[in-house]
Amino acid sequence: MRNDVTKAHGGTLRVAVRMRLDGPAGPFDLDVDLSIAAGSLVAIVGPSGAGKTTLLRVVAGLARPQHAQIHLGSTPWCDTESRVELPTRRRSIGFVFQDFALFPNMTVRGNVDYALGARGGAGDADRLLDLVGLSGLAGMPPTRLSGGQKQRLALIRALARRPAVLMLDEPLSALDPAMRRKLQDDLRELHARFGATTLLVSHDAAEILRLADRVIRLDHGKVAFDGAPAAAFGAAEPEDGLTMIGEYLGGRDAHGTCMVRIDGRARRLRLSGDGVTSLQPGDTVMLYADRAAIRPAAIRSDGTPPDAKRASLRG
Numbered sequence: 001m002r003n004d005v006t007k008a009h010g011g012t013l014r015v016a017v018r019m020r021l022d023g024p025a026g027p028f029d030l031d032v033d034l035s036i037a038a039g040s041l042v043a044i045v046g047p048s049g050a051g052k053t054t055l056l057r058v059v060a061g062l063a064r065p066q067h068a069q070i071h072l073g074s075t076p077w078c079d080t081e082s083r084v085e086l087p088t089r090r091r092s093i094g095f096v097f098q099d100f101a102l103f104p105n106m107t108v109r110g111n112v113d114y115a116l117g118a119r120g121g122a123g124d125a126d127r128l129l130d131l132v133g134l135s136g137l138a139g140m141p142p143t144r145l146s147g148g149q150k151q152r153l154a155l156i157r158a159l160a161r162r163p164a165v166l167m168l169d170e171p172l173s174a175l176d177p178a179m180r181r182k183l184q185d186d187l188r189e190l191h192a193r194f195g196a197t198t199l200l201v202s203h204d205a206a207e208i209l210r211l212a213d214r215v216i217r218l219d220h221g222k223v224a225f226d227g228a229p230a231a232a233f234g235a236a237e238p239e240d241g242l243t244m245i246g247e248y249l250g251g252r253d254a255h256g257t258c259m260v261r262i263d264g265r266a267r268r269l270r271l272s273g274d275g276v277t278s279l280q281p282g283d284t285v286m287l288y289a290d291r292a293a294i295r296p297a298a299i300r301s302d303g304t305p306p307d308a309k310r311a312s313l314r315g
């Protein structure tokens with residue numbers, strides 16, 4: 001590892017998989033063919049039992065599909081036709097599960113050192129711990145950490161080897177909302193810094209709107225939606241105008257102009273409406289506008305995040 005934290009490398013992740021799964025209502029196929037751009041953060045959503053975790057396990061080499069072609073750039077990780085199967089340890093991946101899977105008998109620093117392995121240089125673990133504010137706890141066992149601290153440790157441990165692909169299976173679901181919000185910020189920062197192509201399984205619409213640049217919805221093993229986050233969660237096209245979903249970023253001035261992130265881009269907008277004065281940075285906000293004010297290309301729909309606040313755009 002170099003002294004500075006540099007971006008991970010890798011190419012497009014191609015995942016074509018067909019695997020027979022045994023669901024509670026009978027067998028069905030996980031059947032997807034995806035091309036995931038290097039450095040993107042893709043949310044995998046869908047109902048329980050749709051195959052989300054299995055898809056991650058297949059990419060990691062922890063589950064064996066009948067048919068698969070998985071490549072990172074030009075490197076084959078799995079090709080069932082030519083009988084290539086790279087073992088998990090040789091795939092450039094980091095994995096964070098909901099239960100963190102930290103080593104309780106090692107210190108916080110020991111957990112990171114273990115992940116760095118022989119490649120780690122003097123001070124590498126401390127630099128990583130510093131990134132997420134855990135330096136002061138380096139000598140503690142992980143059992144002494146709070147849920148959020150454990151989660152941060154799990155994240156930097158997964159990133160320690162600078163994997164090309166980071167897989168996060170509902171990593172924040174056990175945390176309370178305030179801690180979740182903070183960890184989302186950390187995750188966004190680590191993603192920008194390390195640049196790992198990230199697959200995030202999540203059920204939280206607000207979280208996905210804050211973090212992801214693409215949403216893939218699986219249903220019964222098939223891709224039911226593949227597109228932009230705002231389109232995945234929300235924007236309807238009612239008779240009298242258009243709606244879309246964004247994240248309130250703050251900076252409201254006396255005229256009601258403020259910053260809102262829509263599909264990954266921060267924009268300056270003038271908002272009005274009952275909920276506007278109580279908006280906090282990070283809140284999900286549902287925006288209504290005249291057709292004249294917003295390009296229709298930004299709009300699509302099929303649902304609304306349950307915690308979205310409402311506001312309307314003024315001209």
Ligand SMILES: Nc1ncnc2c1ncn2[C@@H]1O[C@H](COP(=O)(O)OP(=O)(O)OP(=O)(O)O)[C@@H](O)[C@H]1O
Nearest residue numbers: 020021022023024047048049050051052053054055
């Ligand atoms: N190796 C396997 N062989 C056959 N069936 C499997 C295998 N692994 C998982 N399954 C089945 O595939 C289905 C999908 O499981 P999976 O854990 O991928 O769903 P999920 O979308 O992650 O659900 P949740 O949101 O509840 O975690 C389940 O019914 C599971 O029992």
